[in-house]
Amino acid sequence: MASLNIQNVEKHYGELKTLKGVNIDVDDGEFLVLLGPSGCGKSTLLSAIAGLAPVSSGQIIIDGVVVNDIESAERDIAMVFQSYALYPTMTVRRNLTFGMRVRGASRQQQDEAVKRVAAILQLDQLLDRKPSQLSGGQRQRVAMGRAMVRQPKIFLFDEPLSNLDAKLRTDMRAEIKKLHQREKTTTVYVTHDQIEAMTLATKIVVMMGGEVQQIGSPQTIYEHPANLFVARFIGSPAMNCLGGTLALEGAEAVFVGNSGLRVSLGPISAGYRAHVGQAVVLGVRPEWLAQSAQAEIQAVVDVVEPTGADNFVMLVAHGETLMARFAPGVGEPGQRIGLAVDLSKALLFDATTEQRIAR
Structure with missing residues (x-):
């Protein structure tokens, strides 16, 4: 587990500014949700935290260490993607342990990690199947499990439930919530779905146009929106x-x-x-x-x-x-x-x- 501090971060693509002076502090063990409409900069910020998109200015600090110049693989973070990103020719077991094998983990370490994660995510009966034999919800659990075997400092979720139907989204929200309550790992989660944000987050960051509009608990964001954008964006039916x-x-x-x-x-x-x-x-x-x-x-x-x-x-x-x-x-x-x-x-x-x- 770790803290995360984002200080005056900006991201420019030529004249286009996709992040404008973003400042966010995430305490150890918090579940932070980046919420906003498409194009607001939330996925760009997540990519910057992951090291996939270098920032133009500002600092990203993980557990007290500035990681701007540290490669993604060395930041000790794990990312769960919207598209699952599973290897179709590998079994669930091999998908779970792929990263560990690349890093040279022993067979015993791999087996222990698979046993721990499979029990938490109820994957025990699926370990010998391939992704094509799984439902959408099962594939997403495998993607989560692949991140969990690393026991990273920070989990990053990039709209992981957007490809699922309504019932599966509800079920998977509960799974993610239980996972965070059990593991207490610092988590940053990107979504445009306010229901996901309200039900999962300990802290919400509402973004628009590359800028932070408000940071607060779900209840604070709902009852005391800082401005009209937040007031209208949060709540269904709308304010x-x-x-x-x-x-x-x-x-x-x-x-x-x-x-x-x-x-x-x-x-x-x-x-x-x-x-x-x-x-x-x-x-x-x-x-x-x-x-x-x-x-x-x-x-x-x-x-x-x-x-x-x-x-x-x-x-x-x-x-x-x-x-x-x-x-x-x-x-x-x-x-x-x-x-x-x-x-x-x-x-x-x-x-x-x-x-x-x-x-």
Whole structure:
């Protein structure tokens, strides 16, 4: 296990900057997820950590040692790829031990490593099969096992579940989570899937345009997004984001939407007072809306999407479309519903900078 420090890392391809002053600290044993849309720089950063793409400037430090000029094979990291990257003519056993054989490990060391990893990943009955005889989930477990036999300082995962169907992704997420809980190996995991990020990570780095937008725990990223990009990117259904201005009525802060929608936000705070009269965006997650007969927001149900555990209900209020998460069976098209906002969680963003406004 090891710590990982990324200090002012940049990556340029001519005039194109794919990484711009990235700073991230990963503690020993953490599970860090690099999250963002395609082209945000997360895979480039993972390649830089692995030594597959040298950085243009900055430092990558593993366990206190600057590794910029150290070859990939000498960094003591192990990588699991999206495409599995298994040798098709080799059995599972030989795929698992290939790297060990190259490094000259003894037969006893290889056998002990295979026994340990096969027991953890339930590969015991598959050791004599070839990749073509395995399911997608089994192939991914073999790819993970090949990384595990090395007992590296750091695991790197490059969108390892994107080729699997929905059920297998769920199953493999659980396998990866159990693996990290058991081994405690420092892990860096790249994905564009927010569900993977939220369920696996101890720390999430949200990236966009080669820059870090926010670093924090899954709960912090979800409940206190640093800016509108993070607020809109995290969460399914997405956060309701309504444009308007912030008004002061007596001692109360009031959001006045561009369409006329009004939401009382409670006693004015110091943070909000500085933005009175300015353009703001109100952010409310679907579950932060509740039915209330006395609520100041009166809405009409437009569309109901039952999911079994919840009803996702699309409503229209003052011309604004809102998404709410209600209990099963709640909401019928055309029904009028009063909506109350959970003011302890509702967020305001500066419409110009798109940064969250501190209360």
